[in-house]
Amino acid sequence: DIVLTQSPDSLAVSLGERATINCKSSQSLLYGSNNRNTLAWYQQKPGQPPKVLIYWASTRESGVPDRFSGSGSGTDFTLSISSLQAEDVAVYYCQQYYSSPFTFGPGTKVDI
Amino acid sequence: QVQLVESGGGVVQPGGSLRLSCAASGFTFSSYPLHWVRQAPGKGLEWVAVISYDGSYKYYANFVEGRFTISRDNSKKTLYLQITSLRVEDTGVYYCARGRDFRAHLDHWGQGTLVTVS
Numbered sequence: 001d002i003v004l005t006q007s008p009d010s011l012a013v014s015l016g017e018r019a020t021i022n023c024k025s026s027q028s029l030l031y032g033s034n035n036r037n038t039l040a041w042y043q044q045k046p047g048q049p050p051k052v053l054i055y056w057a058s059t060r061e062s063g064v065p066d067r068f069s070g071s072g073s074g075t076d077f078t079l080s081i082s083s084l085q086a087e088d089v090a091v092y093y094c095q096q097y098y099s100s101p102f103t104f105g106p107g108t109k110v111d112i
Numbered sequence: 113q114v115q116l117v118e119s120g121g122g123v124v125q126p127g128g129s130l131r132l133s134c135a136a137s138g139f140t141f142s143s144y145p146l147h148w149v150r151q152a153p154g155k156g157l158e159w160v161a162v163i164s165y166d167g168s169y170k171y172y173a174n175f176v177e178g179r180f181t182i183s184r185d186n187s188k189k190t191l192y193l194q195i196t197s198l199r200v201e202d203t204g205v206y207y208c209a210r211g212r213d214f215r216a217h218l219d220h221w222g223q224g225t226l227v228t229v230s
Contacts, residue, residue, distance in 0.1 A: 001174065031215065040217035042157070049207055049224055050149075050157060055217035093157050097215050100171035102147070104157040 002026055002096050004105035012111045019081040021108045023094035028074045029057075031098060038098040041070055041079045044107075045090045053092075054079065086112060114138040114220040116208050121225030128198050128229070134191040134208030134222055142166070142186040145211040147218055148193045150227075152204040160206070161193065164214060198229045 003026040013019040029038045037057035042050040052061045054070035057077055067082040081088055089112060094105040120132040134146070148160040161172045161182040170182050181194040191208050205226050209218035 038215060042218075044157070049209075049221035050218075051221070052217050052219055055212070055219075061219070091156075095157075095159070095217070097211075097217060100162065101173045102159045102162065104149075104159060107156040 001101055002029075002098060002103055004094055004096060004103055006092075006094060006105040006108050008108060009106070010109040010111065013081075013084045015086065015112060016083050019084050019088070019110055021079045021092050021110070023072075023077045023079070023105050025075045025077070025096060027098075029077075029096050029098045030074055037073050037077070038096055039070075039072075039077050040095045040097065041068075042093045042095065042104075043088075043090045044093065050093065081110070084110070084112070114210065116210065116220060116222035118206065118208055118222045118225035121206065121227045123228045123230060124198050126198060126200060126229055129194070129196045130198065130227060132193040132195070132206055132208075132225055132227070134193075136189045136191065136210075139210070141189040145214045146182075146184060146191045147209045147211055148180075148182060148191075149207045149209055149218070149221075150202075150204045151207070151224075152201070155204070158204075162211065162214075163191070169214070195227070198227075200229050203227060203229045 039057045041054040044050040058070045091107045115137045147162045163182045183192045205224040207224045210220045212219045
């Protein structure tokens with residue numbers, strides 16, 4: 001099974017400052033058929049279901065603010081929030097869809 | 113708009129069984145793979161299972177150990193998860209989610225249904 005680790009476990013960022021979350025995979029997520037990385041990022045606020053932010057490691061989902069961006073390739077990936085807003089307080093998860101089981105990372109809690 | 117509504121959760125004794133349902137609307141149900149993802153209280157997300165658009169392919173997490181069965185009825189636009197031999201550690205919120213494609217992210221999620229094994 002592919003194991004995803006995230007760092008840090010939690011972080012506190014001032015309003016307007018940058019937040020960076022890392023996700024590391026136990027094996028490459030680069031899918032040979034389309035040369036894209038099979039990694040997504042989700043945001044989950046308390047009492048709500050998760051919401052996809054980024055897929056194919058760097059493609060922003062429709063309607064997601066452009067302060068959210070994803071980067072990385074192979075085994076190392078990053079989610080960045082360029083200017084943290086109060087509504088960004090949440091837990092963020094990475095997920096791989098390279099192969100079943102389609103595992104999630106343990107999550108990173110972002111606070112102000 | 114896309115809607116996924118789970119039901120069927122509740123309180124069950126260890127060793128019991130439960131069938132969860134997920135009713136879909138707002139999209140062509142038979143064209144998309146569907147997933148179950150669960151979340152224990154205060155814990156992270158845990159992928160459970162996926163079923164292909166036509167039900168021909170099904171994959172499960174290792175912890176399932178033959179106790180869970182994912183299925184779908186495209187005529188009823190409904191996804192199911194049959195859970196048997198329930199354990200205390202199966203307690204949590206169970207979400208259904210739509211896959212954009214089989215090897216793709218989960219683009220729409222339901223609100224979840226709570227299963228408590230006690």
